[in-house]
Amino acid sequence: MLTGLTIVFIGGDARQIQIINKCTELDATVKVVGFEQWEPPLSGVSHEKLSPGLLMRADVIVFPVIGCNDQGVVDSPFANDEVVLTKDMFAEIREETVVYTGMAKSLLKRMAAEFSFKLIELLERDDVAIFNSIPTAEGAIMMAIQHTDITIHGSTCIVLGIGRTGFTLAQTLQGLGATVKVGVRREDQAARAIQMGWKPFVATDLRAYTGEIDLIFNTIPTMIVTAQIISKLPRNVVIIDLASAPGGTDFRFAEKRGIKALLAPGLPGIVAPKTAGIIMANTICQSISEEFHLRGDEM
Incomplete structure (x- = not known):
């Protein structure tokens, strides 16, 4: 009491x-x-x-x-x-x-x-952040479904960062049948990604993975999806940025190039x-x- x-x-x-x-x-x-x-x-x-x-x-x-x-x-x-x-x-x-x-x-x-x-x-706190990652992942996938004309199943998705939110999101996308590639920053994260059946790469080397991508989910709160990266992306890719504002995406250049990029912090309070x-x-x-x-x- x-x-x-x-x-x-x-x-x-x-x-x-x-x-x-x-x-x-x-x-x-x-x-x-x-x-x-x-x-x-x-x-x-x-x-x-x-x-x-x-x-x-x-x-x-x-x-x-x-x-x-x-x-x-x-x-x-x-x-x-x-x-x-x-x-x-x-x-x-x-x-x-x-x-x-x-x-x-x-x-x-x-x-x-x-x-x-x-x-x-x-x-x-780990417990709060892990529990919060569940509605965040569900909300991110809801947005992906709303803003694409393809199914998650069979799509190729990149998740940047596999902290507590990124891990849950990658796991959920995998469960829906997506091919999941994850941008990591440490060797232990790469090992965990391989163990989970995801394809890891060094997050700062994103330019090498800009080929056939349908969705990019960013959880890293620093500028990582830069203009240089966006210039190499397919025009039909959708970027969903889950990092705290202002996010880690060059939204101005994405709009200029006609690529849909959405900033979506605070999803738990919106979707659940x-x-x-x-x-x-x-x-x-x-x-x-x-x-x-x-x-x-x-x-």
Whole structure:
């Protein structure tokens, strides 16, 4: 149970609803900012205006998956007004307060260091990232089906990067009957790819593999699908970039050449917000219990 804790949620999409509901069920005092337009209205919570005092009274603060941008703006699709945190607000967060987000950008990291509050990035955890890779892979394949006129079965697909998302995606494409080639950066990744029945190559040597390709899925958050690469690609190839914005693709040159290239970060919250939210809710509530040494009998 989370009895006696005040948890403040600042902005977020439909995934946050699952976390809010879970915290409410576990008897936390829940205050939310930026959910005025959510239907049906949230029950068991109090809607608040963002203020230094609100943050000062919080035991736990929960940001969206991408906490806030470097101007302090929090993604808040259900808010009446823009939700923006100032340095004065961050300064009121107590050192003993625990702040959760999926992945923190530089401002939030700097504020945590300057004001000494504990910042936990959930997507740094293997369990969360692996579970999240499932809706990401499903969403990427959904986009591929929508934007091509061929089946995945029998297609030739390149997956750049076989981290947690790339691995799940390559495995799913293989299961659908695609020929899968994977761009890797280490020898152990190449060995794993061979063991899985994929065809590995060094990711930076992509130019040598631009022949008969139907789909490219990028998970590497640095520029890798460059203009030089795109100039050698078949015009009917589709690029789906899953890396965090701005992605790893030269979208300007792809458009100029008439190649369809789509930036698609945050797919779990788009294609499966309930599942993605439950993953985050279970992890956050368990973590809160551990951080505050609460009884976890009902977690």
